[in-house]
Amino acid sequence: MGYDGLFVGRVDHQDKAAREERREMEMLWRASGSLQPPAADLFTGVLPNVYNPPAGFCWDQLCTDPPVVDEESEENNVDSVVSAFLQIATTQAERYRTNHIIMTMGSDFHYENANLWFKNMDKLIAHVNARQANGSRVHVLYSTPSCYLWELHQANLSWSLKTDDFFPYADGPHQFWTGYFTSRPAFKRYERLSSNFLQICSQLEAVAGPAAREGPYGRGNSSVLREAVAVAQHHDAVTGTEKQHVADDYARQLAAGWERCQLLVANALASLSGSKENFVFCNALNVSVCPLTEAAARFSVIVYNPLGRRLSWPVRLPVNGASYAVTDPQGQPVPSEVVPVSNVTRWLRGRAGGAAGELLFQASAPALGFSTFRVSRLSRGDPRAPPTQTPASSQPLEIQNEHVRVLFDPLTGHLSEIQNLDQSISLPVFQSFYWYNSSVGNDESSQASGAYIFRPNSSEPIPVSSSKRVPTYLVKNALVQEVHQNFSSWCSQVVRLHAGQPYVELEWTVGPIPVADGWGKEIISRFETTLRTDAHFYTDSNGRQILERRRDYRPTWNLNQTEPVAGNYYPVTSRIFIRDQKVQLTVLTDRAQGGSSIFDGSLELMVHRRLLYDDNRGVGEPLVEPGADKQGLVVRGRHLVLLETVESAAERHRLLAQELVMAPYAVLAPGEGPSYRRGQPGLRQFSALRRELPPNVHLLTLMPWDAGTVLLRLEHQFERGESANGSQPVTVDLLNLFSAFTVASVQEMSLGADLPLDAVSRLVWTPATGPAQPRPVPKVDPRQVTLQPMQIRTFVATVQYGVPGAGQGGL
Secondary structure (H helix, E strand, O other), X not given: OOOOEEEEOOOOHHHHHHHHHHOOOEEEEEOOOOXXXXXXXXXXXXXXXXXXXOOOOOOOOOOOXXXXXXXXXXXXXXXXXXXXXXXXXXXXXXXXXXXXXXXXXXXOOOOOOHHHHXXXXXXXXXXXXXXXHHOOOOOOOOOOHHHXXXXXXXXXXXXXXXXXXXXXXXXXXXXEOOOOOOOOHHHHHHHHHHHHHHHHHHHXXXXXXXXXXXXXXEEOOOHHHHHHHHHHOOOOOOOOOOOHHHHHHHHHHHHHHHHHHHHHHHHHHHHHHOEOOOOEOOOEHHHOEOHHHHHOOEEEEEEEEOOOOOEXXXXXXXXXXXXXEEEOOOOOEEOEEEEEOOHHHHHHHOOOOOOOEEEEEEEEEOOOEEEEEEEEEEEOOOOOOOOOOOOOOOOOEEEEOOOXXXXXXXXXXXXXXXXXXXXXXXXXXXXXXXXXXXXXXXXXXXXXXXOOOOOEOOOOOEEOOOOOOOOEEEEEXXXXXXXXXXXXXXXXXXXXXXXXXXXXXXXXXXXXXXXXXXXXXXXXXXXXXXXXOOOEEEEEEOOOEEEEEEOOOEOOEOOOXXXXXXXXXXXEOOEEEEEOOOEEEEEEEOOOEEEEOOOOOEEEEEEEEEOOOOOOOOOOOOOOOOOXXXXXXXXXXXXXEEEEEHHHHHHHHHHHHHHHHOOOEEEEEOOOOOEOOOOOOOOOEEEOEOOOOOOOEEEEEEEEOOOOEEEEEEEEOOOOOOOOOOOOOEEEOOOOOEOOEEEEEEEXXXXXXXXXXXXXXXXXXXXXXXXXXXXXXXXXXXXXEEEOOOOEEEEEEEEEEOXXXXXXXXX
């Protein structure tokens, strides 16, 4: 993005102490092992007091430190204030390497009455600098991070190199901030869904052009959702570390953004398809609610695919018929099944009745485009209700498709083994749900779990199921095979295999977490295997790089582990995996969660938490999450499990993770709407691309920019060396990529698109390992844009639109 440096306030208290001793509070952070240095090298400074003033020098109206009194009076304290400041400055300077040090003067909620701060700082500066007449070598001035950074650069030093990250963070021996990795899991999912829908909305706005913003359904735009999603990235928003009413307001802002984007999507689909349908957006499909599909005898399903490659995606819609006919865009029949709605979903919907079944079919949609499927009800009647439980027997309980077989223990009902049929791999895998008992109290010896902090009172979690046998029942047909497991009245799971999918889907439903016994609970899904993992496991860094983790270990200092569970938890934005020399077990998440491997061969993900005490880090209320009915929040989510060889794993998990984050989206319509424009032929299938992108290239951004331009980002989604095929450089022709518009010219930009790339001039720092000179920016050839592993390239493209629907992009 063109940054010269970064300053961070919070690093682990042990890390900070070690850095102060070694005078390594400032370093070069090499943020990628794939990009050629110094492209991903970022000068990083650890601030001396988080982001607060030195002790005794807080002069906001929220503070209690005495002001500087320099009038002639008995209260004059100039000498003591200046002496104390000089001592602090001297001590701080011993921990940093140059003769320049930085002090942050302010904190949370400060400067409401700025005069208090500036009046006292003006006095402090004047009186400290006056000491120079008596030989003091300290000079104080108002400054900025940029000025400070410039002076550090002028010192012409070499700096230590950091290649790991700063997780997990603890501000004390029992205060690990690893709970927020999971806090407010429903909001974390809503944020992920909203980001997904924002990309779809932005793409269609760029693809359809002005017709998307002004159309038959009203004035639509993506800016409201874009702002709401941006605000939701705040470090006290998606993290779940806000008060309940604030979380509710973030969700309200997202919902308002969805409404405006849905108008835009309707306008765009009408323009591109040539049909003014009465588009319906069913926002409660996760609990199987959609009034149109439940009541209508005929309807259309428009599946939009935001990825740069064709995708096949399972569609599930609530229905009340027993059988349906589904046809694809060419009018060919598509296999479909009606499966009963689970008892858990019925309970989640409340007593309002609702659909008895779900229509299931596999929808194929082209790259950056849509396919329209027509659905007709053939017969009424309820689908066959499932048995409540399969009795234990000596016969193996299993589900299977072309690629995967999953075995369950017939006596306990637990998952017991996964087999990859394509590669002849078999791995014993036991999976179940547990809960950690949350600590209570607010002093250091009895730190409570809260929105930020995870602190179980025991390293051994308690099984959610009170009996050895988990009740199960089986659903099998030509398109899906499912084992439904009921662990307790508030925890259940469906283990699912869709036809053709090379992974196992675990759809879990947890809540309301019971707390009447006086204990807060932190719920985990744990996988136990026979893999010899030697304390190692792996998590992603914001969906991009994979970072190696090692239990009870930190790469940059000798760790004194004081919390054997919480101190080994890491953020899992999209995936976590364990492996031995041959086999890798990967679990992908549908939202950010905390995860770990607490003992060899295991991995676990925290899916939900409900706590009775505040952790004293600023929220000021416990993380209770009452939910809509005030009985406690119920959360539903999915884990996708891959069993692969170590060599082939990345090719699977990289593409599957993108399918989760940029999932297709289904829009419903009654069908047979009027023509959008007289003489315009209707299109039941459309792609905005002339050809698919290579599998290792992800279309990260496509959105309108200034008049006549679009913003385009392409991302190489593999790391260097992790895949024989995927990790190769790849070249894309931008001029002949799109069918929805013609690219006339492109200008390469910085990642933030605020500067032309050739105008970016960063300070060049010298790592202790030796200098690395930046490469000159080559002139961009839009016909040959090459991406190296993990590289993101950003362009502003000047485009020209043709006649919408007049054959362009039609398939």
